[in-house]
Structures are given as C-alpha cells and as structure tokens.
Amino acid sequence: MRTAFIQKTTQELIKKYNYEPPIPIEELVKELGLKIRNISTELEIDAKLDPVKKIIIINESQNNIARRRFTIAHELGHFVLRHYINPWDFEDPETGKSYIENEADEFAGSILMPKDFLTKQIKKGTSPRELQSICQVSNQALWVRLEIYRLTKFLSS
Numbered sequence: 001m002r003t004a005f006i007q008k009t010t011q012e013l014i015k016k017y018n019y020e021p022p023i024p025i026e027e028l029v030k031e032l033g034l035k036i037r038n039i040s041t042e043l044e045i046d047a048k049l050d051p052v053k054k055i056i057i058i059n060e061s062q063n064n065i066a067r068r069r070f071t072i073a074h075e076l077g078h079f080v081l082r083h084y085i086n087p088w089d090f091e092d093p094e095t096g097k098s099y100i101e102n103e104a105d106e107f108a109g110s111i112l113m114p115k116d117f118l119t120k121q122i123k124k125g126t127s128p129r130e131l132q133s134i135c136q137v138s139n140q141a142l143w144v145r146l147e148i149y150r151l152t153k154f155l156s157s
C-alpha cells in the first residue's frame with residue numbers, strides 16, 4: 001500500500017485549503033466536487049461511494065460524530081485515490097489481496113490527524129485525550145495514528 005504517497009496527498013489537501021484540526025471533512029468533500037447523501041437504514045452499511053454520481057452515501061443511523069467523520073473521510077479516500085477505476089490494480093502481487101480498504105483508512109487517518117500536527121502537539125505535551133477532542137476522532141483511531149507515526153514513545157507513562 002502507498003502509505004507515503006497517501007500521507008503526501010492528505011498533507012497537500014490540508015495545505016491547499018488551509019485547514020487545521022478539526023479538519024472540516026464535509027466541507028472538503030464539497031470542495032472536491034462530491035455530495036453527501038444521508039440515508040437511514042437498519043442494514044449494517046456505514047457508507048458507500050458512488051464515483052459516477054460523485055456521491056458519498058452515509059447511513060445516518062450511525063450518529064456518533066467521530067465515527068461519521070472517519071467514515072466520510074474513508075469514502076473520500078476511495079475517490080481521491082481513484083480506487084474505483086481499476087480495482088484490480090490495487091492488489092498485493094504476493095497474496096492477491098486488495099489493499100484499497102487499508103489505503104482508504106490511511107487516507108482517513110492522515111487527513112483527520114495530520115502527521116505534522118500530531119507530532120508537534122505530542123512533543124509539546126498535549127495529551128492523547130485532548131488530541132482526540134481537538135481532531136474529533138475516536139480514541140481507537142487516535143491510538144492507531146500515534147502508532148503509525150511512531151509517537152507513542154514520546155508519551156509519559
């Protein structure tokens with residue numbers, strides 16, 4: 001999976017629109033020419049991207065803000081990273097497994113919790129709990145990011 005490329009892509013988007021956490025993810029979706037459509041269903045569907053109509057369909061019965069933000073960012077990732085064009089281009093040659101879901105998660109994590117921002121804040125002593133609230137992400141999503149950016153070593157116990 002293209003981790004460095006994805007982190008560079010999200011950094012460029014944040015710079016282009018002059019965003020700071022909490023990244024206004026729904027606004028970014030609109031800037032990039034997509035619409036969000038809320039649907040209500042009991043089905044276990046979080047969201048879906050319609051790349052032709054440029055719509056992100058999101059299940060609004062999912063009303064947790066942090067989760068909704070991550071889900072929207074994930075679907076936007078599929079769009080920006082063009083996963084819909086040739087899905088078979090995104091397979092691990094060894095295992096044959098697709099890595100588009102991992103890439104969309106990397107996009108979502110790095111756009112909502114930018115590396116430069118998290119690094120600076122952690123080194124300044126901002127607590128993970130505060131960062132979670134500033135970035136409007138789940139506790140789990142934040143810790144995944146701290147691991148990926150190798151920042152846990154800077155945390156005092």
Ligand SMILES: [Zn+2]
Nearest residue numbers: 074078101104
């Ligand atoms: Zn996905």
